[in-house]
Amino acid sequence: MDLILCIILVALLVLYYLWTRREFYKLSMKFPGPLGYPLIGIALKLSHNGVVLKLLRTYIKKYGNIFVSWLGPFPMLIVSDPQVTRDILTSPNCVNKSFFYKIVDDSLGKGLITLHDSDWTKHRKILNPAFSHKMLLSFFPIFNKETGILLKEFNKLADGEERDILPCLQLFTLSIATQTTMGTCVKEDPKFQDNSIVVHFKWLLECASDIMHSPWLYYPIIRQILGKEEQFVKSKIYASTFITKIVDQKLSEDIKDETPCNNNSVLNLAIHQFKRGTFDRKDVEDESCVMVGAAAETSSNAVAFTLMLLAMFPEYQEKAFGEIQALFPKAGDFSISYEDIQQMVYLDLVLNECLRLIPPVPIVARQTSQPVRLSSGVVIPKGMQIIINIFEMQRRKDIWGEEAESFNPDHFLPHNFQDIHPYGFIPFTKGIRNCIGWRYGLLSIKLTLAKLLRNYKFSTSFNFKNLEYVENVTMKLATMPLLKFEQRN
Template sequence: MKFNLLILCVILIIVYFIYFLCSRREYYKLLSKFPGPLGYPLIGIAHKLLRKGGLLKLLRTYIRDYGTTVITWMGPLPVLIVSDPQVTQDVLTSPYCVNKSFMYKIIDDAIGTGLFSLKDPVWSEHRKLLNPAFAHKVLLNTLPIFNRESEILVNELDKLVDAGELDLMPLLQHCSLSIATQSTMGSSVKEEPKFKNKSLMTYYQCLQECIADFTICPWLNIKIIRQLFGKEECYENSKLQIRKFISKLVAERLEADISGKTPANNSSFLNLAVGHFERGIFSRKNIEAESNIMVFAAFETSSKTVGYALMLLAMFPECQERVFEEIKTLFPKSGDFSVSYEEAQQMVYLDLVMNETMRLIAPVPLVARETSNDFMLSNGVHIPKGMQIVIDIFHMHRSKDIWGPDAESFNPDHFLPHNLQDKHPYAFIPFTKGIRSCIGWRYGLLSLKVTLAKLLRNYRFSTKFKFEDLQYVENVTIKLKTTPLLKLERRI
């Protein structure tokens, strides 16, 4: 009896395996066009993703061994890994590659279903409805917030002058979160207990770490495994506390409408979303999900990019001095000053530094799409429906074939006009590009520029940490294995 049962199990496994191979014959055809590691039957390369921290190294190995377009398997699902600018353009501009990959499923549970993870055509509808929140006129209205909050940051940093090397990232994140809530939600949260005691920041950091872990390590999507690894409690509590925080801000905005009070920031993202709610287009759930996503995205990428720019300039002091001289020309006196939009446009070298920072340390190292229909790449290769496509921005930005022999070093001159003229338009995509590009990229750049201008005019930054010792870890937004400590000296 036991022997017969064993035979039956073996037959079922063989039948399933044959079905598995036959149902994916279209994907195997791609192997003749794009090489790559098959991994093991049924699990593919999933066994290589048992923990976070090795994916970028793994992708670097695949690029070296197989080239810039690689096919592999994540469990039973085919995955195309791309670090080629032309294939990237084909994917990001295709109407059949608008949907995010299944890998982002955890985002719906963690933050809510909104612009970040919605599928088309609902995504297109929401994007059109929310685009006005990032129009040029609205951006100018947020400039006073950028100036005011970055000045508060300058005052906080002033207490740390000549105090030795310190980790400045917590202060940068706190400032960026304050900017994000005021500019997107239209209200200050400075008196909120969770903001004042910095527990809100702890919740955001925990949630981001969990999202990255669950996305990169598919095994952690199983609740019991999360519990075994001690991730579940942190994840659920952080998710709950952040949603309560956002829900309270939304409730206060809706109550203001009922009482007839005019919101402090009438052009905020939340104000626009509430308008759609009052017209019956959005639900209360839509408002909270979209608001949660906007705050999360706005503060995390901005704070990290400011911190990385300061870190790189501390490691390359000659570049820092060039930025300082440019800013000093516009603002001869240190201390408190306000940066206008016109003055921001005149900081040309600071633009180069910001771009080089985002090239070398891409804010979002990897993005993923799923094909909703068959489509053709510009080189004639047929990509079937259901393909998972990972765009490896991190390594594309560091490709020596694109950026030259010093591609992995910091050199703002990479972005001088004559050095860009022969570059593919999709070789540099810090905010992605194409149909589903970042809705707030202009907001992000202006916020970065104002903050960096004030910090670099008032302080000289230095560090003992060596550039060649930096180690990068994949995350929702990229992080460093070890954060360099920075020393501040006051500028005159």
């Protein structure tokens, strides 16, 4: 009798579970996809770093650019279609990030990247002035000074040998990020001088990526058993103390309360809200850590990937060099203004093409807070996890042509780009919750590229066809190609 009761109870629980998810199952009939195994869905297939992009490409070939799958008990709509992407990113009912990002909260803190509405709306409004046009113009002296220092470092490395330039660029972008977003130079900090802070930020992102792909790793006890907790905690504490020291230094400067800060840096704006009681101390540190980590990581990658692609395609490198040489006939260190940046039209094409092929963040995820009606009339139920595959969408041949998988800046010539769907190219996302620092990123990256390309010719023995792309919180490569660079006159 007890066994029969147990069976009935389990059956009732299963029926209740299926009933509560009936809307998700209806959606899976419209957009069929891989269901995976009972209870765990496709979790096991996604549990290893480096397989997600490949697996999603396999599913796209089988099921199309919109399909439903399951990660454990969580239904997912996986999208690489620009119109559906626009419907999602412009919907007020799909502003919140997916639960997948909870680990980013645990790693870097609760900042603009992961905050839920309405906290996100409040923080975004407060921090918007940090990236106003006036503030961006005020960053140019920092951009120019730091790129001048970077040129000296590159001069030491221009010895005819192929080298990994990413570590050098990571320190460079970290220095810029702390000065622009926090108003503090950290070059005297031992953690900066020995490169350890960059290493620990990188470790945090690696750990966060592992946990994102394996939901069972959200629990510290599981991470401890599997040997992943110690390094995660160590790197988290290391990064936190680095940011805390900067915040303490700023607080000791006694910024006046009567104005919203003469310098509208992220940190100063956050401190102003802290003194007003709008932010607590953790808000200040979390927003600072998120901004520094995001700005440094994405900018260094974008510069490195662009130089890498130009080294692999020297004909485009020479075109970019010719444009920059016309503006700056004399090699060496020179000052670049905002007006100069606007004249670098071909460099725009080059950078956009790099961001198309290798977007800063390959996959973003949202969740519906209320039902969302797509342009097609299909309704996405409340509680749906939505995965937007930017990497795949920006490589679709039916959007970008037969050379969609190859590097060709001509993709962004006006007559080629004018018919591309507005959401077919979203390297910094788009819509209601677009990246707050996208203009900042483009300006700093372009200025850095301009100085490096004017002064050096880059080459590599690594073949473009051998690049292997790996999903992370940010994009990375399985093997980072080594570059050789020689000085130009």
